Amino acid sequence: MKTINRMLRSGVLTLSLFASSVMAAVSNDEASKLGTTLTPVGAEKAGNAEGSIPAWNGGLPKNAGAVDAKGFLADPFSAEQPLFIITAQNVDQYKDKLTPGQIAMFKRYPGSYKIPVFTTHRSAAFPSFIYDTAKTNAVSTTLVEGGNGLENFKISMPFPIPKNGLEVIWNHITHYRGGSVARAITQAMPQADGAYNLVYFEDETAFPYALTDFDASKPNNILLYFKQRVVAPARLSGDVLLVHDTLDQVKEPRMAWQYNAGQRRVRRAPQVSYDGPAPASDGLRTSDNVDIYNGAPDRYEWTLNGKKEIYIPYNSYRLDSPTLKYADIIKVGHINQDLTRYELHRVWHVTATLKAGERHIYAKREFYIDEDTWAIAEADHYDSRGNLWRVAEAHAVYYYDKQVPWYNVETQYDLMSGRYIALGMKNEADHSLNFEFTAKQSDFTPTALRQAGVQ
Template structure:
């Protein structure tokens, strides 16, 4: 392994977060350009948010570290031509569809993403060992870190997204909001307990057992589904099966293997606005599509969404007719990897083309477009992230799913009514077995 090298520009950074990779000394260990852009509108990466501010208390909503930033400008239908080259087809479609209300407030760019030092160490440890296998269905040779800091193709880039750092797991509640055209909405509430096996410090190549993520979901609302509990094992290699599901029904008081919603099937409770593989912006089998890496672009993306996340912001403040309240959303100029997916021969997926925009610092999807057979944007999904700085996890605080032909949308991960996610939550493997579901129902 090459000796770690500090660039003069970033000499103040922690040694573990700056690395001269085997490819280029101008990149971070996770593959992002360390320098800003020539215009200065994108700053250098200096390690991101180092830790919580003094006014943060564990369990509270996260104070906005950039609360003093002012709006640089607002993009709307009247000036969209000026900014078109840095906007996605999805944002252009939203601006055209809702010219009187949709807009993007652009703030100074803050490269807030940070990582625990051991993620840098593990990425360097496994450097060059990761490989995509089984036609894209799986990945091998790595158990922690960013698999492909310098992706050579679309499959490698989307695997970086799939395995982006999300901590070791979390416990928390979040709300969904299914909206009508007039802005009224129906709430769903569920509790989640999640363990990310990939990325866990205890995982090894020998003990991972093909399980990427274990998750338990408790349904609280709507009332007709309250008391239902679901267990999921998401697999690292989906060649033979995508995941394993179990469900506990309070009416029948028993646990059974549940049917598997997947691919382009509607997500329960979304009235068809959200399809399954839009979860986490991309949750489906990679083998449904052929993936092409289109390169990097500077684009206006949702970022540092602390106002949407705030405990002082109510769901009523967020939901409005046709789209979420854009006066609460923050956009910044960042570099993103653009990855295009085209339906693979033999796939019956409803979308022939999709496009994903991956943040260069976190490998998280910022937004995605889903094109119909006429090659028009039919669905547009957008993720609003913050740095959960007590854990150095860059993760969503709200996901918005728009179905443009119906003028309706669906929100997930809304966390304003409950305490934020607890990233210190930690359980052993026995917590995530089917035999424990009945016990959880009695809690």
Template sequence: MRLLNSVLAASLAAVIAGQAQAAVSAQDAAKLGSSLTPVGAEMAANADGSIPAYKGGLTTPPAGFKAGDGMRPDPFADEKPLLVIDGKNLDQYKGQLTATTAELAKRYPTYHINVYPTHRTVALPQAVLDNSVKNATGTRSLDGGLAIDNLLPGVPFPIPTSGSEAMWNHLLRVGGNRNVKYDSWNVDSAGVPTLSTTALSFSNYPIYDDMSKPFNSTDVFFQMKLYYTGPARRAGEAIMLKDTANPLAQPRRSWQYLPGQRRVKLAPDLAYDTPNPGTGGAGTYDDVFVFNGALDRFDWKLVGKQEMIIPYNTYKLTYAVDARQLTTPNHIAPDYVRWEKHRVWVVEGTLKSSARHIYQKRRMYLDEDSWIALASDQYDSSGKLYRGSFAFLSQSYDKNIPDVSPFMIYDLVGGSYNINGITGAYGGIKYIESLSKAQWAPDALAASGIR
């Protein structure tokens, strides 16, 4: 009996050990802060110098910025494009563009890509950098990468060894405590723009509320609540959601307030491929921010690092005041988008045979300096390119926070698109102190509901 118990105990220990993925070696971790930045980006320039060496990012506001203002002047407003890519010269650069970008250039003569000098502007708080180095040998990946445990507030896997680890780096990115009012616009295949949503948004990454507190699998790492103020048919609605570091044990918790019912109710469907009414159904709930939510419906493969031309330092777009100047037929106004060459991690998600989703495959492009997903290509069950997403990064240089407002999605089958998170008409991107626990309670939705 003792022998049997010993064998069972040893087997159980092996199973538990198999569920937790070991961290990288101390030797590999030693690269952080030398050849790699503390969050795992390559410190050096690329071979031809078109991607410069990392020098710490942009931390000094340009002239004209007013402390505390939500509108941030473009520090590169005087620069001119190095080159312009369109359907005529597309083949020369196709390998450096996402499939969606290439398809738009091929399909529409009015679409072009203005490529500017590359600036590695991302800067993060020192405590995040310090913790990220420690996480390289400390963070544990659980349940085949679907959950994580034992990390400090920072990048959990600065030297990723799997696709799921890279995706967790995106999910736990530094986002600050944001309070913004924004518009979401849909543009149909005829080029007609329609306001889909106006909302007041509060978002928070609780992992960063206490930089010295270890973060565990049961903790909430992201929470958001939205109060819809327009159009009239949606005014007064509100939703709130919370994500934990182990979505298998604790799936996303979400609530909805409808003024007609005057009560808050659980809304478990605000996840995965449920159509998102905030985008007029143009995207799914897990298309928000290019990707959000649980990883469990896809197998994630770390394809590798690649030099890509992606939207970056998009201050002109991010802080645009008139959305109608952005929403041109077929595609967003090209001259509002700044493109730069950067190194990105390419991660491919393939739908599990046992899972259901409208996408069969998702190809993600994660910026090496911030770990934020800046673009993705989404494919349907037949392998055809179906949708494509972009997030527009601009460094909030007064806060050491890289922001990705707005973000957008193209429907390449229907010929329409949505751009979500246009804040310029409402004073831009504002950062606030953390809300209280009471303000993140479900009842707070009803208390603040507009009737």
């Protein structure tokens, strides 16, 4: 946070990518809605007509609950019980507020899949500088030619008042994650019969403005730096992935490197993008499935279908409890839905359709983006024959002590194979997310990979 404040004092972070803009920013009059009829980041401030979605009243306070010695948060809503539970037997009553993917999960697992629906709480709040930059972005940030980059962008949420699907997806790609964070997480990849292996990762994510050696006076096309080290199993231990994600990924594509511990070599990894298989995932997710969606949007046409109200995973504190074991969470076909929490929220619905002549294993994708955080909550993935193939759900929690929304567990279910992947669990870890993590640019260079691999 100190680094962010230093950056803000030093001047405005402007990332000029030297390309002509094709989308105009909103007017000052329209931007004045931010903080009045809209929340400071662009959600509707009012609740819905039925009262099932409340008005946003500033989100949870920073002292909403206790934080234990490991950094795990107390559940502010632990006393609440489900309002009702959606099952395969009553799903038709609620299908207008479910995604096709959720409905397909009830059909695939009629005896076990359920959605417990709780009272809706609009928990998200952000630091004041995020509100300030969102308003600045609204009147200054534009898409560069082709829509594959941003011009005149600051920190997060370039289009708080979006006009098209591509602007909404850029809001997700850049949604606020707290500056820099280190985490120790676990991934499970169950077979159709429930047998599974675990992969343990140590991740570091840093945004340029949060680096200790950040220089705001120098143009920078980097959106974020990401480094991931495999801790276990032994056959993968020591492998390290490094990614430099760029804002204009067509002009300057994502740069990625991998350190192979067995070969003790650092190599470029151009396959870590688009539908290249994500490392250590058994082919159950693509590189752009991480964070539900990430990377260059240039292979798809993006259609904004407006907003709708659906039941999405939210305030998933129970699923993140350090009292749980991974075996409590991982079950046959899907995670233990008894540990989940869903709420009714407004989401932006965006359809991504593969462009003619482009290649990707997903010919169409449907995204449902939470209006309060700009993070994708649900995603449906279709194959080239138009069949619904994979269903993703992001079980989100709000780190009220740090004012940061994050995913606890990202799940992606393969409807055809009966397998799935669950990424992000940390219940048995020694600590929760570390938002005090600090780094410098030299920590995210190819030459630093070998050292990370042998730690």
